[in-house]
Amino acid sequence: MADQTGVTDAETRKDPGVEALPSGAHSAPAPPSRPRRFFRAHPHARIILILLVLAVLIAAFFGWRYLSSYESTDDAQIDGHLMPISARISGYVQKVNVDDNQVVKAGAVLVEIDPRDYQIAVEQARAALTDAQASAQALNINVPIASVSTSSELSSAQASVDEAQARISGAQQKSHAAQAQLTQAQANNAKAQSDLGRYKQLIAKREISEQMYDQAVAAAKASAAAVAEARASASAANEQIAQARGQLAQAEANLRSSETGPRRVASTRARALSAEATVRQKQAALDQAELNLEYTKIIAPMDGIVAKNVEVGMNVQPGQQLLTIVPLADVWVTADFKETQLKDMRPGQHVEIHVDASGRTYKGHVDSIAGTSGARLSLLPPENATGNYVKVVQRVPVKIVLDPGQNQDHYLRLGMSCEPKVFIR
Numbered sequence: 001m002a003d004q005t006g007v008t009d010a011e012t013r014k015d016p017g018v019e020a021l022p023s024g025a026h027s028a029p030a031p032p033s034r035p036r037r038f039f040r041a042h043p044h045a046r047i048i049l050i051l052l053v054l055a056v057l058i059a060a061f062f063g064w065r066y067l068s069s070y071e072s073t074d075d076a077q078i079d080g081h082l083m084p085i086s087a088r089i090s091g092y093v094q095k096v097n098v099d100d101n102q103v104v105k106a107g108a109v110l111v112e113i114d115p116r117d118y119q120i121a122v123e124q125a126r127a128a129l130t131d132a133q134a135s136a137q138a139l140n141i142n143v144p145i146a147s148v149s150t151s152s153e154l155s156s157a158q159a160s161v162d163e164a165q166a167r168i169s170g171a172q173q174k175s176h177a178a179q180a181q182l183t184q185a186q187a188n189n190a191k192a193q194s195d196l197g198r199y200k201q202l203i204a205k206r207e208i209s210e211q212m213y214d215q216a217v218a219a220a221k222a223s224a225a226a227v228a229e230a231r232a233s234a235s236a237a238n239e240q241i242a243q244a245r246g247q248l249a250q251a252e253a254n255l256r257s258s259e260t261g262p263r264r265v266a267s268t269r270a271r272a273l274s275a276e277a278t279v280r281q282k283q284a285a286l287d288q289a290e291l292n293l294e295y296t297k298i299i300a301p302m303d304g305i306v307a308k309n310v311e312v313g314m315n316v317q318p319g320q321q322l323l324t325i326v327p328l329a330d331v332w333v334t335a336d337f338k339e340t341q342l343k344d345m346r347p348g349q350h351v352e353i354h355v356d357a358s359g360r361t362y363k364g365h366v367d368s369i370a371g372t373s374g375a376r377l378s379l380l381p382p383e384n385a386t387g388n389y390v391k392v393v394q395r396v397p398v399k400i401v402l403d404p405g406q407n408q409d410h411y412l413r414l415g416m417s418c419e420p421k422v423f424i425r
Contacts, residue, residue, distance in 0.1 A: 136275035
């Protein structure tokens with residue numbers, strides 16, 4: 001039951017700040033709380049508190065913006081090229097001109113192999129080349145000589161054939177003339193002999209004079225002599241024909257032999273070409289011998305720091321690695337980011353690389369993102385085709401290239417740990 005003050009016992013219990021008033025007493029206003037008293041005592045405190053709250057909210061917003069503007073990882077190392085230097089020939093190492101961790105320049109002689117065997121090989125190859133050049137020169141001289149000689153022989157043989165054919169033609173004409181003279185002489189002789197026979201009968205009867213008979217006898221002898229002379233001329237003409245035919249056969253044989261001259265010239269030219277090929281072969285052997293002699297000095301292909309695996313006295317073989325050069329001018333960062341960090345990462349984005357060894361921060365940019373995760377490139381890739389598969393966030397290598405001028409002192413070494421921040425916004 002409420003009393004005259006209008007405050008029940010339950011309300012008094014609910015508000016411990018309100019004391020129970022004696023019955024019949026009038027209620028007084030409740031005193032203000034401590035925060036209210038503070039704000040009444042300091043009227044500007046409310047504005048300051050509001051400003052502080054706004055400042056905290058703004059700082060939290062910009063902090064969230066900054067933290068969400070980049071992706072970072074501590075699984076990153078300085079990476080670069082390792083240039084293995086190996087021997088290209090076999091031999092005895094007589095001098096090593098560098099030591100471990102020594103800085104070398106491109107073109108510096110790193111290792112020297114005993115060159116004496118290769119110098120002898122060069123001299124032998126040079127002598128073989130000189131001999132081949134002399135042989136080729138002699139054969140090249142024979143080619144025009146053989147060509148001219150063959151042409152001359154062919155012309156001479158053709159002229160001999162033409163001359164023999166002309167002789168045969170002339171001999172045949174003489175033979176025909178001699179045969180005609182023989183026929184006429186035989187006819188005259190037959191007439192003379194017939195006349196002599198009749199005169200002989202007449203002289204026996206004393207019907208003619210002895211002078212006429214003597215003339216008939218002389219005419220018969222003359223005609224017989226003419227027949228013999230004509231027969232000899234015909235025989236001589238036949239012999240000339242046979243002789244001319246023999247000369248023609250010989251000339252034709254010489255002509256056929258001369259016609260093989262172009263083939264002999266071609267054969268000589270082929271031998272000359274073969275000799276020239278031998279010269280080129282010997283030249284190539286000399287070039288190889290000179291190269292092998294040059295290979296006795298192993299040259300640094302680029303600037304860098306040396307790590308050597310060779311000592312004086314070793315017998316090396318072709319392909320055997322002797323040194324390793326690390327070109328510190330060409331280094332980059334390989335950072336393994338979680339696959340969940342690659343959503344907004346793109347080539348060209350700005351990167352800040354904090355290096356643990358020096359505490360310095362280097363500037364760079366994202367060059368590329370690898371085509372596979374690091375697990376796929378490991379020696380034993382994970383086998384996920386099992387029933388107890390557990391999803392593991394994979395890491396993907398990202399190549400980060402330093403901006404020009406960031407590593408002028410070549411302080412960075414391969415394998416150094418670093419923490420890159422890739423600003424994705």
